[in-house]
Amino acid sequence: MTAALVVAxxxxxxxxLTRLGEEESAQDTGLAAVVSYDDLPVDHVDGDVDYEQSPxxxxxxxDEWLDCGVYDAPxxxxxxxxxxxxxxxxxxxxxxxxxxxxxxLAVLLPDNGILAPHPEQGAPVVVTVWGRQLELExxxxxxxxxxxxxxxxxxxxxxxxxxxxxxTADPTGGASAT
Numbered sequence: 001m002t003a004a005l006v007v008a009x010x011x012x013x014x015x016x017l018t019r020l021g022e023e024e025s026a027q028d029t030g031l032a033a034v035v036s037y038d039d040l041p042v043d044h045v046d047g048d049v050d051y052e053q054s055p056x057x058x059x060x061x062x063d064e065w066l067d068c069g070v071y072d073a074p075x076x077x078x079x080x081x082x083x084x085x086x087x088x089x090x091x092x093x094x095x096x097x098x099x100x101x102x103x104x105l106a107v108l109l110p111d112n113g114i115l116a117p118h119p120e121q122g123a124p125v126v127v128t129v130w131g132r133q134l135e136l137e138x139x140x141x142x143x144x145x146x147x148x149x150x151x152x153x154x155x156x157x158x159x160x161x162x163x164x165x166x167x168t169a170d171p172t173g174g175a176s177a178t
Contacts, residue, residue: 031146037131042085042158049078054120055092056081058130065167070106071116079171083114084130086162087154092118092126097138101125104139110152112163130157 040058049060061081068088080090089110093102095117102115105125109115118126123135127144129151136144154160 030143031134031150033143034132034134034147034151037133040131044082045078047078049081051077051081053133054122055090055118055126055128055133056084057128057133058084061085062171064171065164066114066171067167067169068112068114068164069169070109071114073116074118075114075116076171079168080114080116083164083167084128085158086164087112087130087157087160088164089113089148089152090128091115091144092121092128093139094121094124095119097124101139108139108144108148110148112154112165114164129154132156 035057037053037057041060042058043060044063045060046062049056051059056077059081060078061084062076062078063082064079065082065086065088066075066079074095084090089112091105091109091113093105093115097117101124105115121135124138125136125141125144127134127136127147132147132151134143134147154162
């Protein structure tokens with residue numbers, strides 16, 4: 001019994017300390033507004049999914065993912081969530097965002113990233129990785145590079161470091177990456 005308790009504590013304590021450290025680090029760097037979502041399903045599904053968040057942060061998704069890059073039209077959420085599963089950084093923006101701001105976002109976009117307009121979000125810019133999301137005031141919001149530094153390496157994803165490279169560039173016949 002004592003050995004089992006020691007083993008359980010040896011496994012549980014580091015996990016809890018890691019999560020606490022992540023939360024404290026996020027607060028220390030100005031990322032207190034990052035919203036976390038845990039225990040998201042990773043099922044592949046056919047058809048549309050009704051996501052609770054807009055843009056989505058994870059959950060059931062399409063078999064096919066999107067290729068990395070900048071999209072000039074909204075992309076299917078089900079494909080985008082597959083990218084999140086791969087550790088991709090997704091930056092979405094209000095379709096009415098000024099072209100100069102979209103260009104600034106494109107410059108900040110990591111190689112393993114997707115930038116696309118998203119008509120149904122509550123902020124001008126939203127940055128998302130699997131299970132983490134932050135609403136931003138615009139392309140010059142100082143929290144964007146902080147978020148990318150903290151979460152942009154794919155470590156929150158179920159399939160970290162799988163990349164968006166090699167995905168489809170045109171799942172709908174209308175959106176295309178540049």
